[in-house]
Amino acid sequence: MTEALTPERILAATEDVLRRYGPTKATVVDVARALGVSHGSVYRHFRTKTALREAVTKRWIDHTTVLLEPLAAGPGPADRRLADWLTVLFHAKRRKAMDDPELFATYTVLAEELSEVVAAHVADLVGQLTRIIEDGRAADVFAPGPPESAVLARAVHQATAMFHKPHFAARWALPEAEADFTALRDLVVRGCQ
Template sequence: MAPPTSQTLTAERILEATEEVLRRHGPAKATVVDVARALGVSHGSVYRHFRTKAELRGAVTKRWLDRTTQVLADIAADAERDPEARVREWFAALFAAKRQKAGGDPELFATYQVLVGDQGEVVGAHIAELTGQLTEIVRAGVDAGVFAVQDPATAARALFQATGRFHDPGYAKEWEQPGVEGEFEAVMDLLVRGLRARTED
């Protein structure tokens, strides 16, 4: 098969190739020239899609962070489900996705940890999207009389921060320790009890 030309080049194909280059060379050594070589095009062709190396790295980091966003968005948007169940399922899906990334491809996970540290704006937007999904669930619980919080957005941010051990990559080494699932459930039980509307005795 002939190598792809710049006419057939797409941003998605560049991002796929960039991920493979990062896996092989790591973030310190991977270059735009390496990406272009993997695609069989000139580095100028890559720059027509991504103006700078930083922009390319930002895009590939966003792509990596967004891989589980749709699954979580589907849970958040499932209005047929009880809000409490949705909160639990949303965090369980987030924890499972993070564990899969860390354990399924540890080299690439380590590479992305370096990139994430350099992409504050991308990471901030990702966290805002996730807490926005959580806000949607909490607000639905308030509307249904299930949760008793004054400000769903503040409550969502607090939930996200309180569960950091189960999705912040800085804790990745703890995710495979014995008993971590039980610890996750205990934290979720405590947090969900805090959200619930009080009933009169």
């Protein structure tokens, strides 16, 4: 019995094809071939190659957003949640870069091409940080504004970019990366207090 063609199967096959051929050489025909279907069958689920690339990129970055959501939602002291959120983000990105470097490199290229998908992801992350900061301010754990919580959240995200932006992935394998991250994380959390 043939397994039904679903968007999820197509996205999984697309990851394999991207890993094998890279973003410049991978085609919808390659994805269809990997699934044993016609490329028209793939296009019934994803109208264009760009739509398929957007969906696979979104799927990949959404794993991180979902992983961080429980920390953004609470419970617990906001300062601890902020420290844990930053730690989970760094470790998740580093794990992706180290465990599957071919796919990570591919997604780095796709992320540059698909700036709207990345912008939405960054907005989600900043939204999570904003909630943590607002909770901390409401509990008198973090100093009251100004700046507004959303502005502070963007600043935290930008200040820690070296530990989550794919451009810096090569640095994450350095022996001092963990100590450098911990020092910056602790400085950022203290700066919010």
